[in-house]
Amino acid sequence: xxxxxxxxxxxxxxxxxxxxxxxxxxxxxxxxxxxxxxxxxxxxxxxxxxxxxxxxxxxxxxxxxxxxxxxxxxxxxxxxxxxxxxxxxxxxxxxxxxxxxxxxxxxxxxxxxxxxxxxxxxxxxxxxxxxxxxxxxxxxxxxxxxxxxxxxxxxxxxxxxxxxxxxxxxxxxxxxxxxxxxxxxxxxxxxxxxxxxxxxxxxxxxxxxxxxxxxxxxxxxxxxxxxxxxxxxxxxxxxxxxxxxxxxxxxxxxxxxxxxxxxxxxxxxxxxxxxxxxxxxxxxxxxxxxxxxxxxxxxxxxxxxxxxxxxxxxxxxxxxxxxxxxxxxxxxxxxxx
Numbered sequence: 001x002x003x004x005x006x007x008x009x010x011x012x013x014x015x016x017x018x019x020x021x022x023x024x025x026x027x028x029x030x031x032x033x034x035x036x037x038x039x040x041x042x043x044x045x046x047x048x049x050x051x052x053x054x055x056x057x058x059x060x061x062x063x064x065x066x067x068x069x070x071x072x073x074x075x076x077x078x079x080x081x082x083x084x085x086x087x088x089x090x091x092x093x094x095x096x097x098x099x100x101x102x103x104x105x106x107x108x109x110x111x112x113x114x115x116x117x118x119x120x121x122x123x124x125x126x127x128x129x130x131x132x133x134x135x136x137x138x139x140x141x142x143x144x145x146x147x148x149x150x151x152x153x154x155x156x157x158x159x160x161x162x163x164x165x166x167x168x169x170x171x172x173x174x175x176x177x178x179x180x181x182x183x184x185x186x187x188x189x190x191x192x193x194x195x196x197x198x199x200x201x202x203x204x205x206x207x208x209x210x211x212x213x214x215x216x217x218x219x220x221x222x223x224x225x226x227x228x229x230x231x232x233x234x235x236x237x238x239x240x241x242x243x244x245x246x247x248x249x250x251x252x253x254x255x256x257x258x259x260x261x262x263x264x265x266x267x268x269x270x271x272x273x274x275x276x277x278x279x280x281x282x283x284x285x286x287x288x289x290x291x292x293x294x295x296x297x298x299x300x301x302x303x304x305x306x307x308x309x310x311x312x313x314x315x316x317x318x319x320x321x322x323x324x325x326x327x328x329x330x331x332x333x334x335x336x337x
Contacts, residue, residue, distance in 0.1 A: 083300025104128040129191035144310035148303035168201025180244035184217035228255025250275035287331030
């Protein structure tokens with residue numbers, strides 16, 4: 001069976017980049033007529049046959065939008081995808097998912113292997129930290145990109161996220177108002193921007209109120225329920241354990257609650273727990289979980305709307321959209337149940 005010619009073959013034959021070949025085939029404004037003619041001629045010589053699904057409709061648009069995200073089996077991201085999907089379909093676009101499993105190496109590999117001909121734009125919730133900026137900037141040279149939720153603020157494109165800082169302030173203020181004084185924080189990986197914003201909201205609130213902040217009460221780890229369980233075990237082993245915990249997300253908060261139950265500690269009266277997501281599972285566990293609910297659907301919807309604006313309008317200027325969360329008070333932070 002003959003091997004089909006790819007744009008990489010055209011690029012190698014002409015001694016130019018794959019990105020330049022891709023842009024020439026799409027007839028974008030930043031490729032000279034001379035280069036475009038060379039690419040088209042070589043494509044004909046090599047019998048290049050573009051994928052009909054990638055070429056799409058008029059204007060060389062694929063009508064496909066890519067989504068790169070850490071996971072799809074979590075309430076937050078599945079809700080974001082719903083917002084993206086409904087918006088995309090309404091505007092005549094399909095969506096293609098790429099899942100990184102929170103691995104920066106996998107995310108980089110996905111980006112390096114993307115073919116810009118197959119997509120009109122990409123939405124990204126980053127698993128990588130700031131040291132991966134050059135990879136994303138390279139991608140942005142070839143295709144419109146919008147970041148959502150986990151953003152890299154140094155990249156000059158549109159961002160849509162929840163208000164992590166003020167959500168953390170609201171969570172910490174609520175614990176203080178309930179009478180908790182030794183408040184710990186179960187944080188995410190220290191190199192992610194939203195981890196730092198939530199931690200800073202927690203720190204600033206405690207400093208403003210004059211309450212103690214101890215290094216041993218701040219634990220950085222992953223985002224899973226098991227991480228929350230292990231982090232809580234670590235806190236309980238301290239000579240002076242906290243009397244409340246603010247977790248970076250609901251999964252870690254629930255893990256912390258399971259650890260407290262294993263030790264026979266009353267959640268609320270003895271140690272309060274608050275999360276950050278608004279996962280429906282927080283309503284059905286016992287005691288129910290106090291949390292800061294994130295506007296996941298609206299984040300997906302607005303991120304997709306911004307991406308389509310970048311796709312259809314070459315002069316569209318990057319925007320940052322920050323959406324507020326909502327404090328949901330339940331039993332896990334009630335001192336008297």
